[in-house]
Amino acid sequence: MDLEKQPQKSAVPAEPAAEPTIRASDADRDRIADILRDALAEGRIDAEEHGERIDAVYRAKTVGELEPLVQDLPAARGPHREPSPRQAYAYGxxxxxxxxxxxxxxxxxxxxxxxxxxxxxxxxNAFSLFGSVEIDLTEAIFTQRLTTINAASVFGNVEVRVPENITLRGGGTGVFGNFEVDTLEATDPEAPVVVINGYAVFGNVEARPKRGRFIADLHAKARKHMGH
Structure with a gap:
């Protein structure tokens, strides 16, 4: 048998095999979250699916868990995409x-x-150790659509309050403690989205709307911001 005519197998293994096991960084998660934000604004996914995917983004531990969340969307290939006119109009x-x-x-x-x-x-990033952290967003200025709060409490308390007319999502782990997020879905498609993640160990993390407090009209703010 002529061995030279036999097909030669490559001695180099396929490289992508190891990549999915690389630990995801905050920048990796933010990149995927930005793609999902754009997809929601463009109507490619609805609010419910956006919420499910965002929750998965901030629970993901490896790059391999992140990529499938946007594989059916026109992902950004470069390091940065300019904000769409709609995003710029609403948030500056x-x-x-x-x-x-x-x-x-x-x-x-x-x-x-x-x-x-x-x-x-x-x-x-909010951290409480035998202490208390209070984050009140009811009068805050949102300059981006997606805001992430990573809250950790050990024998302490982290409390987040938001306006009633934004979207609030998230979830975490309570170990002999309480981690509670009262989810909201805003009717305004341009309303800010706040995601709460983290854990409570013998402590408390709580995020909920502050009754009677509303963020001012986004379009009116934008017109004022742009000088119209």
């Missing part, structure tokens, strides 16, 4: 690089409060 200019560091609220045997008129970033 976003962080161009999309890489602003997360805000941090920490309470260790103390209390920390963020409330009043303040500009909300893409991500906020």
């Amino acid at each position: 200019p976003e962080d161009a690089a999309g890489m602003a560091p997360a805000d941090k609220l920490i309470a260790v045997f103390s209390s920390t409060t963020r409330k009043g008129r303040w500009r909300v970033g893409r991500r906020t």
Whole structure:
């Protein structure tokens, strides 16, 4: 038998096999969340499916778990996509690089409060150890559609309050503690979306609407922002 005519097998194994096991970073999750946000705004997915996929995004531990969530959507291939006119109209200019560091609220045997008129970033990390963190978004300024709050409480309390007319989603783990998110679905398709994730160990994490508080009309704000 002429061995030279036999098909040669490649000695190099397929490279993508290891990639799905790479641990997902915050930047990886934010990239997928941005694609889902655009898909919702363009009507490619509805609010219910967006919520299900966003929940899966922030529970994912590896890159392999993230990619299937957007495989049926026109994903961004480059490092950044310019905001669509609709996004720019509703929220004004976003962080161009999309890489602003997360805000941090920490309470260790103390209390920390963020409330009043303040500009909300893409991500906020809240941690309480024998302390209390209060995040009040009822008068906050949202400059992006999706806001993620990662809340962790150990023998402490993290409390988030939002306006009644935004979308609130999320979920976490309570270990001898309480992790509770009162979900909301806004009727306005341009309303902000706040996602709460994290855990409570012998503590409490709670996110719910503040009755009687509403975010001002987004379109009116945008016209004022743009000088119309």
